[in-house]
Every structure is written in C-alpha cells, then in structure tokens.
Amino acid sequence: MTLALAVDIGLAMLILAMAGWTIAxxxxxxxxxxxxxxxxxxxLVWVRLAMPDVAxxxxxxxxxxxGALLIGGAARLRRTEAAVRTERPGMLTRTxxxxxxATVTAALAICVLxxxxxxxxxxxxxxxxxxxxGVGNPVTAVLLAYRSMDTLLEAIVVLLALFGVWSLAHDRFWGGCPQLRTHADSEGILAYFARILPPIGIIVGVYIFWIGADFPGGKFQGxxxxxxxxxxxxxxxxxxFPPISQAWLRILLVAGPLVFMVIGFAGIVTAGAVFAYPIGFAKPLILAIEIALMPTLVLALALLVAGAPQRMPPQ
Amino acid sequence: MNGPMLFGLCAAALIGFGLYSLIVNPQPLRKIIGFNIIGSGVFLLFGTIARRGAAVGMGGDPVPQALLITGIVVAFSATALAVSLLLRLFDEGGVVTLDNEAAPTETTTDPSDT
Amino acid sequence: MTMPDFLLSAAAFVLVMVALGLIRILRGPEDVDRMMAAQLFGSGGIAALLLLGVATEAKAVIDVALTLALLAAFASVAFVQGISQPDSDDSDDFKETRGK
Amino acid sequence: MKIAWDIFTIVAVMAGSFFFLAGTVGLLRFPDPLTRLHALTKADNLGLGLVVLGLLPQTHWPLDTIKLIAIWLFALLAGATVGQLMACTARRGGGPPK
Incomplete structure (x- = not known):
C-alpha cells in the first residue's frame, strides 16, 4: 500500500499548493x-477516499x-480590478x-488527530x-428515505437562492430573460460543438440519474x-433563456418540492409518520420524487448560473 | 498515518488558507473564492470522518456522504447568489468595494448589507 | 509486477506529469496559457482516473471520468467567452444573433 | 491470449503516458501560446486515446467498453473545440483589450 499512500501524499500537497496559489x-x-x-x-481526492457519489x-x-459562474463574474468585474487592489489591508491586519x-488550522488538526x-x-x-x-445505493437511500427531510429542504434552499438571484434584477427587467455572454457566430466551431455534444450529454445525464438507485449517481449529478x-x-x-415570468417555468420549478411534500405528508396517513413510505411502495414513491425533482433541479441550477434577468423578451 | 487522516490534516490547512483569503483579499470575488475554499475544507473534513466510518462493505458512512452531496449543491447555490449580488453592486455604481466610505453613491451600500 | 500495480504506477506517472504542467499556471504569462495548463490537467486527470478505476475494479470511477470528460470543455468555453468580450453590450448582442 | 492482451495494454498505456510527458514538456518549454497549444492537443488526443485503447481489453464488455470509448470521443470533441477557440484568443493577443 505504499504506492497508494505516496499518491495520497502527492495529491494532498498538490491541493494545498493549488489552494495557496489561488489565494496568493x-x-x-x-x-x-x-x-x-x-x-x-x-x-480525485473523493475518488481516493472511496466516495464515488461525492466525486x-x-x-x-x-x-x-x-467554474462557469466564477469566470463569468470575473470577466464582468475585470475593470474594477486595479481600483480594488489599492484597498489591500496593512501589515498588521495581515499578520x-x-x-x-493558523490557530484555526492547528485546532482543527488537533481534532483530526x-x-x-x-x-x-x-x-x-x-x-x-x-x-x-428497494434501493441498492445506500447514499441514495439516505437522501430519499432515511433523511429525506434534508433533501427536501435542500431543494427548497436551491429555489430560495434562485429567487434571491431573480430579485436582484433591475425593476425594468423583472419577468424578463436572464442572459449569458454569447458568441454571436452561429456558424462557428462553438455552435457546431453545442449541436453535437448535448444530445449525447443528455443521454449521459439521464444515465447517471437512472443508475443512482443502485450505483453511485443520482438526481443531483444528473x-x-x-x-x-x-x-x-x-x-x-x-x-x-425563457422569460422568468413564464408559467411553465414556474410550475416546473415548484413541482419537485411540491410532489416531495405531498408524498412526505401523505406518509402520515399511509404509513403513520411524516416522510414514511408504506411498505412495498418505497421504491415507486422514491422514483416519483426523483423524477419530479429532476426538472426543478436542472432549471434551477442552470438559471442560477445565468443570474438575474437582464433584458425583456423580444415582442 | 493513513489516507483519510492525511486528507483530514489537509482539510484543516485548507480551512486556514480560505479564512486568511476571506479576511485579507480586498476583491469581493476573491472573498467568494476564499469562502469556497473554506467550504471545500469543511467538506473534506467531513469526508475524512465519513471514510473512517467505513463498514459492512461500504466505502464510507453513507449518512455524511449524503450530507456532503447536499452540502456541495447548497454551496453552489450560495456562491451563485453571492456572485449575483456582486454583479448588481457593480451595475449600480460601476465599482466593487465593500468599503462603505469609498462607495460612490448611497444605493451601492444596500446590496452588500443584505 | 501485476497488472493492477502497473496501472496504478501509470496513473501516478500521468498525474505527476500533468501536475508538472501546472507550473504553466503559475508562470502564465497570459491567461490563455493558464487555461491550457488547466485543460491538460483535465485530460491527465481523466486518464489517471481511468487507470485507477480499472486497476482497483471500481466501476463507478469510470462514470466520474465520463462526467469530467463531458464537462471538460465547459469551463474553457466560458473562459474564452469571458475573455473575448469583456465589455460587450448584452442587448445588442442579442439582436444581432436573432437577425441571422 | 490473455498474455497477448496484457502486453498490448502495457505497451499502449506506456505510449499514452509518454504523450502526457511530451505534452507537459511542450507546455513548459515551447516559446509561444500557439506552439504550446499544439503540444497540449497531442496529449489530449493521443495520450488519453492510447490510455483508453490500452484499457479496453481490461474492461467488461459492453457497458464499460462503450463508456471508455465515449470518454475518448468527448475528449477529442472538447480538445478540437477548445483548441480552436483558444488559438483565436491567443492570436488576438491573449489578454483582454487594455
């Protein structure tokens, strides 16, 4: 196992160096x-820790x-760079x-040891x-059976973050479309790439979602x-992007958590507890929740990257 | 010394790095990155604890693993909200700063306070 | 030397190689060069993951590599767009593409 | 027969690793962005391609084998696209308009 440990040490050093450089x-x-x-x-670290779901x-x-989110932000804020750099705090603050x-790190290291x-x-x-x-992957079982309340609240947190982002729109763009910076050239290499990759990518996404019941994978990754x-x-x-005022968009966004809650509270009647599944129906109910959550998560995650609406839809 | 322990110590160092960056870097986007580094350190610490709980043929304790997946998604959402706040601040005044005295107009201070 | 050992060593070798390439991230000089190093690290990471996954018979690792390969270009595309039009007026952009 | 496939794996994986070595050396030693890009795409296409080729006999037919080939195809597609986009960016001067 010495080779494996050597790989781990190398990986840990590399990650510290990368973090240090990113900061400095x-x-x-x-x-x-x-x-x-x-x-x-x-x-890579998650793979080494034998947690493929997290990886x-x-x-x-x-x-x-x-990555896309931060790069987009950095590109727009580029002009402010020089001005902000003068605000660098003094020696005393830095020390x-x-x-x-260092104290926090030392305390945590002692805890770890x-x-x-x-x-x-x-x-x-x-x-x-x-x-x-009825599920083969224990992590999926935790997410959707043992601790399903957490997962519901998480989906709601994602939605709340999205509403927060939307509420940052200028008044005149409320209900409008978010926008990414796009390449205007619809015949270029990027357009070609974006025509070829998504059909295969959708298959991979659905595959990762589908195998989540029994193997590493699941709805978040998919x-x-x-x-x-x-x-x-x-x-x-x-x-x-569609205008955020579209009814179908809003219905799909709310549908996931709503189905989750309905099934969760139905548990009081059918199985005697909130978020309990009646015997024999666990697998189909879990599947129903996952399928309802899927569009919600896809839309919410993409729209979070897109940011606040920036223009009104064309008439 | 074994793998999980090593990454646990690595996580402690990452949290320290992130904290330093959060305090010292004046550029708000850099603070967001620093905050994400703290977050990944916390996740890694959690992962160490999950890995130590490996039993009955599982690579790690599934409960912390599930919480980690939840945590990563929530961290992404929070980052997206923070970046949006920052971009709105930039749209208002053309300047990005968390320094109230340097802020050019009254309105720019509002988004940063929320 | 058995096959898993060989594959594990190969994984370590590839990882060390692309990690050395990260020196280009430190040196730059332009952001394009940095992005290239990140890209090389991406492919090397995928190769190392595959070698690791086959060596340890961990099938899920292949799925991780599949996800990475699928999204490999994603950050780079965002990067090129971010860098090529730093101050473009978004609404004009929209009309232009719409007209085509 | 198994021996023959194992030898094939070893040769192909070593050849793939060599291209990663070459890619890294090129990325570090070549003088300008376009030549570095050339080194990078060799590692992308041939390095990963040969590693995948070498691993094919070691994987379970059919799903894993198909996934492995898909990974290489994704990398090819991504490498070609990103290579061209980055070359355009590098030619225009790399950095943002000052």
Missing part, C-alpha cells in the same frame, strides 16, 4: 482558473457550473489574519434497512450535467 495570485481571472483546477483535484457531484459542480488562520477510535458509523444501520427501501448542456446550447447562441 494577484489577478482574479488567474485565481478563478486555479479554482477550476482545484475542483478537479478535489474530485461525481464535485466533478459536475466544481469543474463545470461553479493578525495569519495568526487567526484525536478522532475517536473506533470511529462511530451509521453504515451498519443503513445497510440493515436497505432492503425495505441534473448538473443536464443543466450544463442547456447552458452550453445557450452560450453558443443557439437558444435563449
């Missing part, structure tokens, strides 16, 4: 590029959506910040009840891939 570099754009690479390194989420979120950060042994785990409990959920494909088509100038 002067140019914000360069820092964002560093952060994208950092996301990729994190994916999939990080691969889709960290490299794809967060105090360094001392504070003194973690209880043997480690407490819920894995046996999760495995014991896995059969009754939804992120689908959202990225939609953004790619829009970014290439082949399509436009």
């Amino acid at each position: 570099v002067r140019d914000t754009f360069a820092s964002v590029i560093g952060f994208v690479t950092y996301g990729l390194l994190l994916t 999939l989420t990080e691969a889709a979120m960290g490299g794809g959506l967060t 105090l910040a360094a001392v504070l950060s 003194n973690l209880p042994d043997p480690a407490p785990t819920l894995a046996p409990d999760a495995a014991a009840k896995l059969g009754s959920t 939804a992120t891939i689908l959202a990225a494909m939609w953004l790619l088509v829009i970014g290439a100038g082949l399509a436009y």
